[in-house]
Amino acid sequence: MTRIIVITSGKGGVGKTTCAANLGMALAQLDQRVVVVDADFGLRNLDLLLGLENRIVYTALDVLAEECRLDQALVRDKRQPHLALLPAAQSRSKDAITPEQMTQLVDSLRDGFDYVLIDSPAGIEMGFKNAIAAAKESIIVTTPEISAVRDADRVIGLLEANDIKDIRLIVNRLKPAMVQADQMMSVQDVQDILAIPLLGVVPDDERVIVSTNRGEPLVLEKKLSLAGIAFANVARRLQGQSIPFLDLNAPHDDLFSRFRRLWRN
């Protein structure tokens, strides 16, 4: 049974594509056959994060125009043979595809793969409608900021209205030190509003920027960073394993900060 999961958000720049790339890689490391579909037509960058840009020959639009076969457009990852990418076209606008075509495309991917991860554009416009058309499950990515959470809430409402009831949450770019200092929304605050099950919490990490620029997902590192571990855990939770959430507070909880908290309370 192929699982079709759309990764989406309300606000842009919260890390959807990073999540899609890392989750795809992490699931492939768990011996799942994964294809990540870039549904952000007109603005593709999933291929950059996976380091596959120079290997793209055909895109999803070429498949739909029957200018190539589906397996010609799929880019296999060299490091991880279980992972493939279906790239979007950069030269065309986001209206170049309809929800029906998207459904057709994803349906044709069902056979060869265990997971179809769809990287959706942000917002509520046509590109978003295309991306969710074929999905059965959804992962909402948000940062702990009021605007991102508000927009995520709106998008959850839209997903529910489109009969996607299995919606889970990734809180990205959390800064535990700021949360402890009461300067940032905590995961609990985010969950209070969104009221959907939590799939993972990813701490803010400068290495994410390094890894995106290099095109090497975090989960490929030999010695995983905290963010890398978080992504690997999310993948295992998707597989149905019950993995406890990381204790992100641990490194910050020294004697000094404890005293400071005590003082404030």
Next chain:
Amino acid sequence: MTSDAPSPISTTELPAAPGIAADQVRLKGDGGRLLLLLPPDTNGNRHPLGWHDLWQQLKQRLSAGERFWQPQSVVHLVAQDRLLDARQLQAIADLLGEAQLQLQRVYTSRRQTAVAAVTAGYSVEQQSPVAHLVQTAVEPGQALDEPLYLQMTLRSGVEIRHRGTVILLGDANPGSSIVADGDILVWGRLRGLAHAGANGNREGRIMALHMQPTQLRIADVVARPPETPPARYQPEVAYVGADGIRIAIATDFAKTSLSATPEAADL
């Protein structure tokens, strides 16, 4: 906020109470059967409800109120002067089917809708459009609709409008709004906008377990939440007092306000 002296919060007058849009899908119990009332198509409304919105509304109603009916209840569709083709009738029947309801009879004043319904095998009752015109003439003195019971999370961007009291079991998130001609009861967190007594009735009340709205409106009075949020939330009731919207702690509200004569002198 102390219990004995309900604190006024900053209030301003609304320029005009916005009228409730008459166009919404309603479900109404009626002696063992369920009436599905569609809004009229041509009622002098500036924005008649399109099929897509109608469809979304019906879906929302069905997913939010399943306690109202027994499974396999019979539904009578009151389509009034709305034009429905066979495909749309089938879509409605399918939606009802998913909620374990059976569409059986269609009331309509349009011949084409009647033909489509007969072809699809439903009983049809054709009403003359004249009867409908007479009905709208007596509308001004209308009583409130029966309460709308919702069990869901109202998310950002969702607006509930109802000509009666709205009861929400769940949270109303920031960015959502509830507009009711009657009272609004939120068994959960109220963080969006709530407008009670929207038809101009200042007796409307807004109650919530956790009153943290972006704005409260009762009839033509508007209130913002205080700049400094309270340290702890408890069930509260908002009502119109002598100098605008006041908020009282729910457990004291009965003592302080219900027993006293209502402050309706300023109406």
